Amino acid sequence: MHTNLIWFRNDLRICDNTALYHACLSKTDKVIGLFIFTPKQWNRHYISIRKISFLHQHVKFLQDELLKLNINLYHHECTDFLNSIEYLSYFCKLNKVSRVFFNYQYEINEKNRDSLVTQELSAQGVFIEGFHDNILIDPNKIKNKNNQPYKKFFFFKKQVIDYLYKNIPICFPAPTKRIYHQHDILPIYLNKNDNINFDKNLFPIGEKEAINRIRDFYDNKIQYYFAKRNFPYLNNTSMLSPYLSLGIISIRYCLKMLLTKYQYQPLAVILNSCWINEIIWREFYYHLLINFPILSKSQSLLKWEKKIHWENDMNYFDAWKNGKTGFPIIDAAMNQLNTTGWMHNRLRMITSSFLVKNLLIDWREGEKYFMSSLIDGDYALNNGGWQWSASIGSDSTSYIRIFNPLRQSKKFDKSGFFIKKYLPELKMIPNSYIHNPYEWIVQNNCKTNYPEPIINHEYRKKNFLLIYKRAKLL
Numbered sequence: 001m002h003t004n005l006i007w008f009r010n011d012l013r014i015c016d017n018t019a020l021y022h023a024c025l026s027k028t029d030k031v032i033g034l035f036i037f038t039p040k041q042w043n044r045h046y047i048s049i050r051k052i053s054f055l056h057q058h059v060k061f062l063q064d065e066l067l068k069l070n071i072n073l074y075h076h077e078c079t080d081f082l083n084s085i086e087y088l089s090y091f092c093k094l095n096k097v098s099r100v101f102f103n104y105q106y107e108i109n110e111k112n113r114d115s116l117v118t119q120e121l122s123a124q125g126v127f128i129e130g131f132h133d134n135i136l137i138d139p140n141k142i143k144n145k146n147n148q149p150y151k152k153f154f155f156f157k158k159q160v161i162d163y164l165y166k167n168i169p170i171c172f173p174a175p176t177k178r179i180y181h182q183h184d185i186l187p188i189y190l191n192k193n194d195n196i197n198f199d200k201n202l203f204p205i206g207e208k209e210a211i212n213r214i215r216d217f218y219d220n221k222i223q224y225y226f227a228k229r230n231f232p233y234l235n236n237t238s239m240l241s242p243y244l245s246l247g248i249i250s251i252r253y254c255l256k257m258l259l260t261k262y263q264y265q266p267l268a269v270i271l272n273s274c275w276i277n278e279i280i281w282r283e284f285y286y287h288l289l290i291n292f293p294i295l296s297k298s299q300s301l302l303k304w305e306k307k308i309h310w311e312n313d314m315n316y317f318d319a320w321k322n323g324k325t326g327f328p329i330i331d332a333a334m335n336q337l338n339t340t341g342w343m344h345n346r347l348r349m350i351t352s353s354f355l356v357k358n359l360l361i362d363w364r365e366g367e368k369y370f371m372s373s374l375i376d377g378d379y380a381l382n383n384g385g386w387q388w389s390a391s392i393g394s395d396s397t398s399y400i401r402i403f404n405p406l407r408q409s410k411k412f413d414k415s416g417f418f419i420k421k422y423l424p425e426l427k428m429i430p431n432s433y434i435h436n437p438y439e440w441i442v443q444n445n446c447k448t449n450y451p452e453p454i455i456n457h458e459y460r461k462k463n464f465l466l467i468y469k470r471a472k473l474l
Contacts, residue, residue, distance in 0.1 A: 001028055003095060007088070007102040008035045008073070009110075011133055011247035012058045013207045014065055014174045018131040019101040021172035024071075030181040033066055033073035034091060035059050041080040041109070045379070046371040050341035051245070053197035054375055057205045058248055065207070070178040081113040089120050100126055103133035103247070106289050107379050108296035136160075136169050136251055136283055139290045149291035151301065151394035156287070157280050161271045168259065169252045198341055198375050203242050210243035214254050218261045226274040232333075232344040233417035241376035242342070244282075251279065285384030288394055295383055298364045305392040307471040311360040319454050320355050321369060323423075326438060326453035329409035330354050332422035339422070341375035346412055352389035353403040358460040360467070363390035391468070400468060402461050409435040425450050 004023040011017055023031050042052060063073040074091070078084040092100065100121060105111070114130065121128050132138050142159050143149060150156035217238040228236040243249045255276075262270055270276065289295050300306075318324075323331035323338065333347035343351070348370075355366045367386040371377045387393030391400050413419055416434030420427050425448060426437050433440035438452045 001030060002026070002098045003030045003032065005092065005095070005097045005100045006031065006033045006071075007100055008033055008059075008062070009102065009105055009247075010245070011103045012055070012062050013210075013248050013250065014062070014069075015207065015211075016171040016173075016250040016253045017103070017247075018133040018172055019103045019129075020175060022129065022131070023099070023101040024175035024178065028179065031071050031175075031178060032095060032097075033062075033071055034088070035062075035073065035075045036084045036087060037075065037077040038080055038084055039077065041084075044080075045107075045109075046368050046377075048341060048372050048374055048377055050198040050373075050375040051242070051377050053195065054203065054205075054242060055246055057196065058246060061206050068177070069175055070180045071175075081109055085113060085116050085120060088117055089124065092121060092124065092126055097126060100128045102128075102130050104130050106134075106286060108293045111293070133250070134247060135286050136255065136279070137163055137167075139287050142287060149287060150284075151288075153281065153284050156284050157277070160280050160283060161276075164271055165267060169255065171250070171252050171256045202340060202342070203239075203375060207248055210240065210249035211253075213240055213243070214238060214249065214257055218258060222258075222275055229274070230346045230412050232336075232347055233413060233421070237344065239342070241378070245376045245378040251282065255279065281384075282381060285380045288384060289380040292394075295387075296379070298367065298383065300387060300392045301394050302392050304472050304474065305390075307474045308392075309467055309471070310362040312362055312365070313359065316359040316454060317355075317361050317365060319451070320351070320359060320361070320366075324451050324454075325354070326451045327354070327405045327409075328416070328419045328423055328426060328435060328437060329405050329413060332413075332419045335422040337370075337373050341373060343374070346408075348385060349389060350403050350405060350408045352386055353401070354405055356386075356390045357400075357402045357464045358405075358455055358457060360460070360464060363387065363392070400465060402464065404457060404461075406435055406457065423450070 004026075006017075006020050006023045011019065014020065020033075023029075039052070059073075059075060063075070066073045076087055076091070078087050088100075091097070102114070105114070118128050118130075137160065139149070141163060142156065144155065144159075150159070217240070221236050221238070224236055228234050240249065240254070244251060244254075258275070259267075259270060292301060294301070320330070321334065321338075323334035325331055329347070330351055333343055333351045336347070337343040352363070352366055352370075355361050356363045363386045367382060370382055370386070371379070374382070384393065409419070413435075415431050416426070416429075419434055426434065428446075429437045429440055437450060440446070441448055441450070
């Protein structure tokens with residue numbers, strides 16, 4: 001009989017967990033779990049308090065669910081990744097672990113940690129096996145004709161759809177209840193009443209909650225997704241991102257449920273749908289991170305990007321962070337982020353474009369602030385999104401995309417429903433002025449704390465284009 005350890009990280013679930021499934025293949029083996037908290041390391045990575053709180057609650061939830069299967073989940077707090085390597089080695093010796101199973105993480109520090117763990121445990125005679133679990137397709141399967149990774153989404157998407165058309169990923173079943181084994185050391189059980197720094201009504205706890213959320217999206221919203229997804233006042237997105245970021249539900253399971261729901265539709269139609277397009281964008285950013293480790297260091301693949309002269313005016317940055325720019329759609333979006341830890345995707349694009357291309361602040365500053373605020377902070381997606389918004393990412397277009405906040409506001413929040421929800425000080429502004437309230441405030445000599453616009457969009461747009469073009473020519 002072996003003692004198998006499943007080392008949990010960002011895969012806090014039982015259903016369709018590749019590492020857990022393989023650790024439980026033998027019915028007679030003793031299986032135990034371990035989660036290592038590394039708060040100082042997370043702080044260096046700008047992981048938000050909300051996400052850490054969400055994580056704590058789900059480790060506790062997972063601990064309770066695994067116990068029903070006679071699998072004990074242990075936990076320990078280490079200062080950082082290096083310290084976690086030492087503890088994992090000690091834990092394996094203490095519990096006579098013979099095999100360790102884990103799902104890959106792709107950021108550079110995590111990959112270096114896993115490489116050192118593999119060396120350390122292999123030297124102890126422990127078998128160790130990792131799996132691609134957080135993506136749909138093994139990155140080695142998606143290459144161009146020169147066996148190089150794709151840098152352009154259009155070509156990446158085409159090959160991914162071709163691959164999925166022939167190879168739908170399988171989902172692994174949850175393990176059945178195991179034979180009870182006596183444990184010399186019992187785990188310490190986490191306290192359910194730890195401080196909760198997120199809205200449990202907005203993001204309820206549990207793997208079943210995540211499954212119910214995607215089921216509700218498929219049953220009631222996906223048919224309107226293409227038409228309504230860009231309107232932040234409409235509740236027509238899945239709101240699944242916090243659960244995906246911690247692996248509380250797998251991306252494979254999301255795909256499986258969609259295919260089951262629409263099993264009588266042609267596969268080609270489903271794979272070319274708007275929702276699948278978003279899933280492939282997620283896959284694209286992960287494959288970029290895997291194939292280009294430099295992205296983990298907040299660097300662009302475009303060398304000339306280093307020559308952009310950022311102004312980095314901290315007064316502008318503070319106004320942006322605190323929702324005090326005088327542009328209602330920007331300020332409402334930032335208030336949504338600061339109060340809930342979540343922001344609608346259309347608003348992420350508008351606010352990031354504004355910071356970089358209107359305020360001329362280095363995209364890395366925005367990237368860090370988002371990570372430090374988001375409950376769904378995911379390095380691959382956050383980094384990819386910010387580089388896309390800054391037009392310095394691998395998928396940058398031949399033209400420079402600069403969102404006009406006034407036009408975006410009128411297009412996607414025409415009546416100001418979203419703006420007035422997150423900027424209650426503007427509730428008295430007529431709808432015809434809601435996108436440019438300062439004009440009405442001046443005309444009516446109205447006293448308000450809402451600021452006038454901190455910049456002229458058209459002037460700053462032209463300025464950015466000159467700076468951007470100059471950097472490319474240097």
